[in-house]
Amino acid sequence: MSQKEQEIKFISGNVAAAYAARSAKVQVISAYPITPQTTVVEKLSDFVDSGDMPAQYIKVESEHSVMAALVGASIAGTRTFSATAGQGLLYMSEMVHWAAGARLPIVMTIASRGIAPPWNIWADFTDVISQRDAGWLISFASSHQEIYDSVLMAYKICENEEVLLPMFIAYGGFVLSHTSKPVIIEPDDKLEKFLPPLPDEKGWPHIFIDPERPMMHGNLIMPSGFYYEFRMKIHDEMMKSTHIIKQVALEFEKIFGRSYGNGLIQEYKMDDADVVLINIGGLALQAEQAVDELRQEGYKVGSVKLRHFRPFPIDEIINIAKRVDVIGVVDRDTAFGSPTGGAVSSECKSALHNTGIDTIILPIITGIGGREVSVEQQKEEFKILMKLKETGELPKDMIHGTLWDGVLEVK
Amino acid sequence: MVSLKELQETTAEELFLPGNSTCAGCGLELALRWAMKALGPKTALVAPASCLNVVVGLWPKTAPNFPFINMAFAAAAAAASGISAAFKAKEYKFPGKVWGKMTSLVFAGDGGTTDIGIQGLSGAAERNSDILYVCYDNEAYMNTGIQRSSSTPHGARTTTTPFGKQRFKKNLPAIVAAHNVPYVATCCISYPIDLYEKFKKAKEIKGFRYIHILAPCPPGWGFASEDTVKMGKLAVETGFWILYEVENGEFKLSKPSKKYLDPSKRRPIQEYLGIQKRFNTLSEVGLVKWQENIKNAWKYIELELELKEKSE
Numbered sequence: 001m002s003q004k005e006q007e008i009k010f011i012s013g014n015v016a017a018a019y020a021a022r023s024a025k026v027q028v029i030s031a032y033p034i035t036p037q038t039t040v041v042e043k044l045s046d047f048v049d050s051g052d053m054p055a056q057y058i059k060v061e062s063e064h065s066v067m068a069a070l071v072g073a074s075i076a077g078t079r080t081f082s083a084t085a086g087q088g089l090l091y092m093s094e095m096v097h098w099a100a101g102a103r104l105p106i107v108m109t110i111a112s113r114g115i116a117p118p119w120n121i122w123a124d125f126t127d128v129i130s131q132r133d134a135g136w137l138i139s140f141a142s143s144h145q146e147i148y149d150s151v152l153m154a155y156k157i158c159e160n161e162e163v164l165l166p167m168f169i170a171y172g173g174f175v176l177s178h179t180s181k182p183v184i185i186e187p188d189d190k191l192e193k194f195l196p197p198l199p200d201e202k203g204w205p206h207i208f209i210d211p212e213r214p215m216m217h218g219n220l221i222m223p224s225g226f227y228y229e230f231r232m233k234i235h236d237e238m239m240k241s242t243h244i245i246k247q248v249a250l251e252f253e254k255i256f257g258r259s260y261g262n263g264l265i266q267e268y269k270m271d272d273a274d275v276v277l278i279n280i281g282g283l284a285l286q287a288e289q290a291v292d293e294l295r296q297e298g299y300k301v302g303s304v305k306l307r308h309f310r311p312f313p314i315d316e317i318i319n320i321a322k323r324v325d326v327i328g329v330v331d332r333d334t335a336f337g338s339p340t341g342g343a344v345s346s347e348c349k350s351a352l353h354n355t356g357i358d359t360i361i362l363p364i365i366t367g368i369g370g371r372e373v374s375v376e377q378q379k380e381e382f383k384i385l386m387k388l389k390e391t392g393e394l395p396k397d398m399i400h401g402t403l404w405d406g407v408l409e410v411k
Numbered sequence: 412m413v414s415l416k417e418l419q420e421t422t423a424e425e426l427f428l429p430g431n432s433t434c435a436g437c438g439l440e441l442a443l444r445w446a447m448k449a450l451g452p453k454t455a456l457v458a459p460a461s462c463l464n465v466v467v468g469l470w471p472k473t474a475p476n477f478p479f480i481n482m483a484f485a486a487a488a489a490a491a492s493g494i495s496a497a498f499k500a501k502e503y504k505f506p507g508k509v510w511g512k513m514t515s516l517v518f519a520g521d522g523g524t525t526d527i528g529i530q531g532l533s534g535a536a537e538r539n540s541d542i543l544y545v546c547y548d549n550e551a552y553m554n555t556g557i558q559r560s561s562s563t564p565h566g567a568r569t570t571t572t573p574f575g576k577q578r579f580k581k582n583l584p585a586i587v588a589a590h591n592v593p594y595v596a597t598c599c600i601s602y603p604i605d606l607y608e609k610f611k612k613a614k615e616i617k618g619f620r621y622i623h624i625l626a627p628c629p630p631g632w633g634f635a636s637e638d639t640v641k642m643g644k645l646a647v648e649t650g651f652w653i654l655y656e657v658e659n660g661e662f663k664l665s666k667p668s669k670k671y672l673d674p675s676k677r678r679p680i681q682e683y684l685g686i687q688k689r690f691n692t693l694s695e696v697g698l699v700k701w702q703e704n705i706k707n708a709w710k711y712i713e714l715e716l717e718l719k720e721k722s723e
């Protein structure tokens with residue numbers, strides 16, 4: 001039940017997510033199995049059914065019910081957790097929006113996978129990107145430890161009264177979900193110092209179930225009512241949460257000694273870099289190896305891990321653009337019909353609009369549906385950026401202005 | 412059975428307050444008022460999309476004087492399960508307070524129950540989630556303008572069955588009972604004492620409880636608003652709507668329906684159908700089908716009673 005000493009466990013990313021829920025003293029869990037998330041729900045079942053974790057675990061019949069159950073449990077004033085992936089996230093989409101609309105600090109990990117058809121169960125962030133306008137904070141984890149740490153940070157961010165919004169922590173299916181690495185599981189005394197206390201008997205300040213204070217939630221509101229303002233506030237407070245995210249990352253580093261940049265982005269060897277590659281998820285960590293190898297060959301390259309997609313780190317992107325000549329923005333997701341075809345690169349371009357900065361952004365889409373992306377391939381991406389900087393020459397075979405790196409030839 | 416005198420003394424308090432915006436003669440209002448009199452204020456109600464979302468009042472006005480959560484259409488049973496789980500988590504963290512005494516209640520229409528909500532309902536029933544699920548059945552999607560649901564009876568005209576529905580009403584209480592849950596009951600708003608007692612009983616039972624209430628709808632069915640109670644009575648007296656309980660698998664015919672075991676005591680079904688505009692295109696063949704259907708429904712009841720006798 002309790003974790004007296006720090007422990008290093010050799011576990012998968014999914015199991016790290018389950019350990020994080022245990023460390024965060026989650027009170028109500030609801031989940032439905034879906035590849036590649038299943039081992040999260042299995043581990044949580046072990047924790048709860050063995051009495052190791054004193055939580056209520058509702059094993060529901062569908063993902064729609066997963067989020068409905070957590071919405072109910074969170075409204076009633078408890079800390080809640082779930083995990084899903086791909087089709088499951090799409091199926092629960094109605095309730096995903098509901099959770100944000102009700103301003104509930106629910107935390108959910110996503111072992112991201114490609115969207116069907118055809119069936120695909122491998123790393124691809126299109127699932128979580130599809131929920132980008134739901135009002136959830138969206139973060140990406142690039143390592144096993146970061147999954148565990150991000151869940152802990154998420155509760156501190158989401159339950160902050162200035163935020164009160166839910167958060168996704170997404171990581172690549174199989175790449176992180178099913179591989180194992182050493183993960184530090186923190187002891188209770190340190191966790192207590194970092195985590196906010198569990199909600200008290202009164203529950204959240206804005207929403208509660210209490211016979212002493214009968215409250216109606218969510219009844220019909222006319223266009224002249226405050227619906228518009230409720231929506232405006234979700235955006236306003238999501239944008240302001242960038243400060244909370246930064247604070248929490250700092251505090252996390254102080255207590256646990258692990259740094260995640262400023263919380264929104266994490267830079268790697270950026271000081272004198274001429275070109276930079278921005279990645280989400282596991283590819284960001286792998287890109288650091290590509291940077292190391294290229295630096296040995298004399299290339300001045302740097303890497304940026306985009307930790308948050310919502311709120312979008314506008315200032316950070318502008319700041320990077322001021323320091324380099326060419327940015328490659330890599331999407332492991334698709335945003336069909338958007339300016340670049342990728343969600344992250346479209347938004348990076350949008351962030352630079354009207355800033356007077358003429359840094360070139362090269363949109364890259366790669367690794368779709370779990371397609372292998374090697375370090376060599378990432379090194380080539382850097383070299384394309386260098387060539388673009390030196391000669392202004394764009395790579396051949398661009399598709400609508402975007403480099404689909406690793407795409408097979410199709411007729 | 413509770414006496415009228417006792418009822419008068421114990422049920423004076425209204426939890427679903429006047430001033431709500433139900434139509435004149437609304438069956439739902441009677442159902443909710445009497446249910447809440449039995450359940451009391453330590454109740455959290457989850458209402459999926461239905462007339463109930465609207466009749467409670469537009470924001471910021473509200474008629475229920477108890478915790479009330481509006482919920483997405485298909486989400487009621489799971490949301491109530493989540494609330495129930497949270498009460499248990501709170502009872503664990505704050506023992507001996509109110510949380511162990513709370514009732515987690517769903518109040519859903521027939522569309523939210525028999526159609527879009529049936530998956531979540533079945534899931535909650537199979538898990539034996541500690542909730543009370545109530546279906547107030549007005550036999551169509553009334554809130555959106557009278558479209559057919561799987562609870563709409565044969566021959567009824569709705570805006571999506573302009574010539575009358577072909578299929579018969581889905582027997583949801585029987586479907587829920589097949590989940591082997593602790594308690595299933597049918598009610599009718601015209602029998603408030605029977606309804607009150609069933610809710611009192613359900614409140615004390617742990618695990619999944621289901622109550623299905625026939626709630627006539629004047630605009631949806633096409634009858635005068637002062638005839639709501641009469642309509643419910645006719646539904647029972649013609650033998651169409653049968654009041655019963657299934658407690659831990661044991662079937663029990665409720666008092667108001669007992670005498671209709673004898674077919675000669677039942678009023679002709681025409682008396683019920685003939686005064687509702689929704690049936691005014693029902694053919695002779697349709698009428699015969701109705702009669703057969705009622706006969707078959709009672710055969711099932713007889714079988715249940717026989718089984719019970721044998722087991723005793």
